[in-house]
Amino acid sequence: MAIGDFSFFHTLRVRWAEADMQGVVFNGHYLTYFDVGFTEYWRASGLEGPLDQAAAGKELFARKSSIEYLAPARFDDMLDIYVRCARLGNSSMGMLIEIHRQAPGAAQHLISGELVYVYADTAARRAARLPDSWRATLARFEKTAIAQ
């Protein structure tokens, strides 16, 4: 996976409340950053967001997540959250995330992660097939092929 394989990133700045006594971002906050990145990826792709999905009785819920901590982010760092859809199953989607710290001349790769979501019918609490329109939109949005 090279950074050039990502079609999208979103930038945010580390908040004071997110750094702990060791002076580094508490590990759980990276999942919040992943979620912000995923929300913005979704918006940029043009697909309907969680409120529209909810209105249609559907939702994406998290099934798995993993984080590899390569180097710590610190208060006030500007972070680029790279997001890519790597796999679309029948009802699941696999996202890859990388977080890089902006630095003049030399961004630093801090975090790698994966998220697996499942698309579901909220009332029935049962997995639902991802809409074909989403597959087409995401295929256009990504530079590189999405695994099935």
Add this chain to the structure above:
Amino acid sequence: MAIGDFSFFHTLRVRWAEADMQGVVFNGHYLTYFDVGFTEYWRASGLEGPLDQAAAGKELFARKSSIEYLAPARFDDMLDIYVRCARLGNSSMGMLIEIHRQAPGAAQHLISGELVYVYADTAARRAARLPDSWRATLARFEKTAIAQ
């Protein structure tokens, strides 16, 4: 891995602020629960905590984490956070976590997770060998053998 293999758990109640618009705990908060469980595991084992480690110029930092979301926790749920040390390397330690919701007659397994920490010299920013006294204490604290 059976629940009987865990020597320790800590109970907490889901806070209002931790449940999202879908009525379920936001996925990132589980890493906070893991951290609370790990802190209490450490206290129960009798080992020196993060403040004592910091005073000695050492720290445990997170290297990897993963979460599998089997079923959602909700506001006001009482959760048992099971914690177990599964592996002790030269400078790394692997922890297994399970979260079960208390329910009369039938606790429900909601979450499985793993944490990998590395013990390090803070000033040198270099991995340090886990103290032998920790290995001995943890071996006594755990019911089942810890992998090397």
Add this chain to the structure above:
Amino acid sequence: MAIGDFSFFHTLRVRWAEADMQGVVFNGHYLTYFDVGFTEYWRASGLEGPLDQAAAGKELFARKSSIEYLAPARFDDMLDIYVRCARLGNSSMGMLIEIHRQAPGAAQHLISGELVYVYADTAARRAARLPDSWRATLARFEKTAIAQ
């Protein structure tokens, strides 16, 4: 206001993720502690909680809050969150909060605060009269008179 005027307190321990780079609890987390205290006060009083209120189309929403920071809480501190209903208006309720750190022989008063909630009809988005049954229950639950 003396501590003896409170009929209720709830104890919690400061989490690692709640302490910032200054080694003290980030100021915003005290409102989470207030909320946990309020939830537990409500449960102890025997009144219906937010989920029951929501099922009846009602809710309590925050109208005002204030916090006075007398001394900082730190990681691992055991905090007693004192909660008292001080005023019941037609649709509003005023709560007083104090947070004291447990310490052998000498608890320390860290935080004083106030919360004002308004009871409302969710669909109409309009204030609703607090039920008389709540007034009676809270009057019994409190040691000292509740202002009108």
Add this chain to the structure above:
Amino acid sequence: MAIGDFSFFHTLRVRWAEADMQGVVFNGHYLTYFDVGFTEYWRASGLEGPLDQAAAGKELFARKSSIEYLAPARFDDMLDIYVRCARLGNSSMGMLIEIHRQAPGAAQHLISGELVYVYADTAARRAARLPDSWRATLARFEKTAIAQ
């Protein structure tokens, strides 16, 4: 206080994890927004930030905060956090905050708040006089007079 009296605002978007089961931002998160606004106000004014202050053995700590909740913010709202220095005492500074939701043609005023910070010598744990250079810089940065 009119919005025209503010010389500064900072924009942020409400995160998914910040909205609760009532579909609105949990009341405690507004203090995080206040803090983000204060950090950016400080940066914009050109004064040394918390890390520089810490290096000099000084810090600003929160002494009081208050929030008035006029209308709720919701997931995905774009919020303008207005920040103004309203008072500079010997060692304390009073900040006024307003949060307005962006909306085409008609921004909505959601939140008003106040923060009081005290400047202190960290080691001595004693209030310190605010530097005259800060007074001069803030007087230039604000449109309207700062009370003494």
